[in-house]
Amino acid sequence: MQHFGWIISPYSAKTRSYLRFKQIPFTDRAPSARQLATSIRSAVGKPIMPTIRRADGSWMQDSSEIIDTLEAEFPEPSLTPRGPTQRLVSLLIELHADEWLPMAALHYRWNREENARFALNEFARYGFPWLPAFLGRPLARPMAKRMASYLPLLGVSDATIPGLEAFTEQLISNLDQHFCDHSYLLGGRPCLGDFALLGPLWAHLYRDPASRALFEETPSVVAWMKRLLNPTDEWGGFMLNDEVPASLEPVLSGLFKEQFLYLQNLVAAINRYCDENPEATRVPRSLGDTDFVIGGIQGHRKLVTFSQWMAQRPLGLYQQLNKEQRETVDRLLVRVNGLEAMQLEIRNPFIRNNFRIQLERPAKNQSTQTPQPGP
Secondary structure (H helix, E strand, O other): OOOEEOOOOOHHHHOOOOOOOOHHOOOEEEHHHHHHHHHHHHHHHHOOOOEEEEOOOEEEEOOHHHHHHHHHOOOOOOOOOOOOOHHHHHHHHHHHHHHHOOOHHHHHHHOOOOOOOHHHHHHHHHHHEEEEOHHHHHHHHHHHHHHHHHHHHHOOOOOOHHHHHHHHHHHHHHHHHHOOOOOOOOOOOOOOHHHHHHHHHHHHOOOOOOOHHHHHOHHHHHHHHHHHHOOOOOOOOOHHHHOOOOOHHHHHHHHHHHHHHHHHHHHHHHHHHHHHOOOOHHHHOEEEEEEEEOOOEEEEEEEEEEHHHHHHHHHHHHOOOOEEEEEHHHHHHHHHHOOHHOOOOOOOOEEEEEEEEEEEHHHHHOOOOOOOOOO
């Protein structure tokens, strides 16, 4: 099995650390720009990372789908808690890390001059490894500019940066308080949420030199990252009785307070599009703009439709709980102001087919049930 991804890529950090923890044999490859544009684009439809090429020649793409697939094939040690509350929390934090934290990751990388220089050098080093740095940098610059161009699409502006930085600092502080008492998010072994969080926090904020200062007073977060990056055979279990530590509740409260407001607007836009286009089998990558809030400050950003597919994972799990499980989960949701948010109705669910997002069925025939997420 070959894993293609740069060390500077957050989603590649997510899958690479997962593979190491699971002790799944793999070869780590840093694809050149040529490989991304040719063999990887040909295999999965676009030059993207991480991707995995199996021994039989088949490919996998998307960090969540890769981990879902491999978790089914290599079930031990399991990343999936048995209790419904812990399973839901793991998926919610994955959603938070994968779809909300890119605002912070891209801001600190491309709006801090030292970080931008560092990232450009990394792009040149991995994208054009056969060239000296002074020749590789000009060739890598278009890739860097493309990544930086996502900032306004995500709502990162002069107006929102104070809120975004306040949000980021508070999140890291909250996590540090949690990891003072717990090795991982849900006890003595990592869950999916741990690996998802590692991606933006380590591959962007911690490795990039001008943002490492964010972790100067959070040694427990740094120790947690090192545990995930250098796993051993010694790990414990998830907390007993489906318990979720109270120290995670501030993280979850922030997620519901701001990210789910955006998701409500996104789902409503997708529903409107499908109502207006009843024969559609796909939706556009974005559906206009919306107001959103980050760190208490209001801004404006694109409605990126892929985020609904990620939101379906925790929402789908929640909707399929039985009465007793729902009552257990709802006690946590009430404490973190998430009960109403979890009632979000996705009338037009997505599926992934041949590495692309599409509607589960033609819009006019869709049901209101959200599909079950992967394991």
